[in-house]
Amino acid sequence: MKNLVILGAGTSGTMMANHLVSSLPKGEWKISIVDQYKTHYYQPGFLFLPFDIYTTKQVKKKGSKFLPKGVNYIQEKIDLIVPENNKVLLADGQELLYDVLIVATGTKTVPEEIEGMKGPKWYKNIFDFYTYEGAKALRNKFRTWEGGKLVVHITEMPIKCPVAPLEFAFLADSYFKNKGMRDKVDITFVTPLDGAFTKPRATETLHYLLEEKNIKEVTDFNIERVDYENNKIIDYADTEVEYDLLVTVPTNMGDPLLERSGLGDDLNYIPTNKTTLQSTDHENIFAIGDATNVPASKAGSVAHFEAEILTDNILRYINGEELKEDFDGHANCFIETGGGKALLIDFNYTTEPVEGTFPFPGVGPLRLLKESRMNHMGKLAFRWIYWNMLLKGVPIPFVDAQMSEKGKQIEKVQ
Amino acid sequence: MKKIIADREIDVNEEGYLVDFNQWDKDVCAYLADEQGISMTDKHWEVIEYLQDKHHKEEPLSIRGIKKSGVINIKEFYSLFPGGPLKKSTLIAGIPKPKSCI
Numbered sequence: 001m002k003n004l005v006i007l008g009a010g011t012s013g014t015m016m017a018n019h020l021v022s023s024l025p026k027g028e029w030k031i032s033i034v035d036q037y038k039t040h041y042y043q044p045g046f047l048f049l050p051f052d053i054y055t056t057k058q059v060k061k062k063g064s065k066f067l068p069k070g071v072n073y074i075q076e077k078i079d080l081i082v083p084e085n086n087k088v089l090l091a092d093g094q095e096l097l098y099d100v101l102i103v104a105t106g107t108k109t110v111p112e113e114i115e116g117m118k119g120p121k122w123y124k125n126i127f128d129f130y131t132y133e134g135a136k137a138l139r140n141k142f143r144t145w146e147g148g149k150l151v152v153h154i155t156e157m158p159i160k161c162p163v164a165p166l167e168f169a170f171l172a173d174s175y176f177k178n179k180g181m182r183d184k185v186d187i188t189f190v191t192p193l194d195g196a197f198t199k200p201r202a203t204e205t206l207h208y209l210l211e212e213k214n215i216k217e218v219t220d221f222n223i224e225r226v227d228y229e230n231n232k233i234i235d236y237a238d239t240e241v242e243y244d245l246l247v248t249v250p251t252n253m254g255d256p257l258l259e260r261s262g263l264g265d266d267l268n269y270i271p272t273n274k275t276t277l278q279s280t281d282h283e284n285i286f287a288i289g290d291a292t293n294v295p296a297s298k299a300g301s302v303a304h305f306e307a308e309i310l311t312d313n314i315l316r317y318i319n320g321e322e323l324k325e326d327f328d329g330h331a332n333c334f335i336e337t338g339g340g341k342a343l344l345i346d347f348n349y350t351t352e353p354v355e356g357t358f359p360f361p362g363v364g365p366l367r368l369l370k371e372s373r374m375n376h377m378g379k380l381a382f383r384w385i386y387w388n389m390l391l392k393g394v395p396i397p398f399v400d401a402q403m404s405e406k407g408k409q410i411e412k413v414q
Numbered sequence: 415m416k417k418i419i420a421d422r423e424i425d426v427n428e429e430g431y432l433v434d435f436n437q438w439d440k441d442v443c444a445y446l447a448d449e450q451g452i453s454m455t456d457k458h459w460e461v462i463e464y465l466q467d468k469h470h471k472e473e474p475l476s477i478r479g480i481k482k483s484g485v486i487n488i489k490e491f492y493s494l495f496p497g498g499p500l501k502k503s504t505l506i507a508g509i510p511k512p513k514s515c516i
Contacts, residue, residue, distance in 0.1 A: 156476055162514040192477065194501045198513035200428045206516070220498035222477040222488075236477065236488045251478075265473075266482060274472070295472055297515045331515065345516055353516055 002029050004314075005088055005098040007078055007257075009035035011043070011391065012289030012303040013104035014066050018393035019311040021068045024318075032072040032096060034088070038063060041132055042386055044300065047164055047336065049135040050142055051175045058383065060132065066391045078105075081261040083282045100284050100314060103263075103270055105255035107160050107290035107298055109134075113251040114155055116226035126228065126246045129168060130160065138247065142175070147184030148244030153233065154191045155223055158267075159252045160290055160298040163345075165189070166196055167336040168247065173213040174338035188216040190233070190241055195219050199352050202345075205369055209337055252298070254291055269293035274349070275325035277310045284317070286310060296329040296349065304390055305330045305401040330403040332358075334379035342375035344368050348403040354410055359398040361407025368408065420445040431505055435466075438508030446506045450495075458494055460485055462507045469509040475500060476512065 004020065006013045017033050024031065045059035067073050077091035081101070088096040109130045111118035117126060127141065128134035152169045159165075169189050176182040189196050189210070196210055196217050197203040210217060221235045232242045254268030263270050263281070271280040272292035279285040288310050289303035296302045306327055313323045329349030334342050344366050345353035357364040365374055389396060417426045420441040425433040430446075432438055443462065447454050464485045468475055477500070480491050495502040504511045 156478055157512060157514065158474055163516055166516075192500075193512060193514055194498055197516055198511075199516055202516040220501060224488075237492050266478065293473075295474065333515075335516070347515065 006033040008104035015307040036077040046135040050138040103287040109250040111250035121228040151243035153248040170338040276323040308401040356408030432508040
């Protein structure tokens, strides 16, 4: 019996377990999956939780429910990966030997990286919304907040779901309008990049959203510290932004496990071939989703497309065949713009978000890079798709792992 | 689009960033720096080479990276490229500016 071990039972790990259980030769392979947590969170829902659009129950379920029978599920903390001996050590002293290892340990927020962020004001008037705890604490804060300066802030790139902070600002605008107190709330979007939108096409077609919603932008802001006593954030150029309520996206880093095992880069992401998803240092270690350093967005849709290609490549690896260089960085994301509307974007390593229709060329029903109610319905429907199809590895009809150029106005990235 | 830089026709995007790194050389670099009000010193060149090296290895550019680069600290980086240091230094280095997905 040979062993395939998956580290992490989040979106990527769960999808891989489901794909592999049906494609690896039965009786020859034992699949194990390790995760320390019982709960599986629907992370896109964290965006909606602070605004009382989703309830806490809608964003979490018991993780083992989504793992297939025939997979050995181990709920335990992972201590170390020892690539030289092809083994994984668990916190309880267990040793798992592997023939093939899949790293799917994701990314986490690390507010400790910035001085003053996770200090005495954490979850008092400084919040994140990338964790269940943060999103829920922020919901409770918003319910009674009387207004003031709301600052939505990105610490540094790369972050999971790069558009979520912008969506958050849009939804905050709607939320406070609906509460009849938008005039009491001043919204500022602070980014280390040179704009809320950073690509010329998107800036041109979407910048009106910020103006229409009266969201101010502070750009090129690289935070040095949070002055929590005086309620301001300060950057390396000594620029200061004052807040009454700071909603920040802290530094994102890969799991400390990768650092401990000597497998991570500066941010604890595992160096990975961006087309085959094989780790660059060990041929029997593969990586998927947020845990990799590939220059694609850290997003569930990317993990979904990667899962199909990685399954194929693992079968090829096992059979001694050459790996396919098939992953093109494809991402497909709904972007909430508030007021019951959303945008849809579709792009990859070489193509910028484009205008057109999706998934059917010329028909839609979804429109790319344009606000519509239908796109918003798509985003809400996606929660059902996630729990019922995506995690279980059921193919989503008409959406291919590689980006299709049909029905889109394609422009190559320059 | 085309732009005349250092007496040559160079391909750039709407924001003035080079589209083809092969067209970059030290003359182009000095010209672009001059446009940004920067006169190149040895330290500038060192930073530019570091950024190009990171870019060619497909490693994302960030302030954190600068901190760990061993080439320069962040305060110096700001003083060499005042305003938006990453935005300006990448333009001068002939590589794409750091961006998000949209």
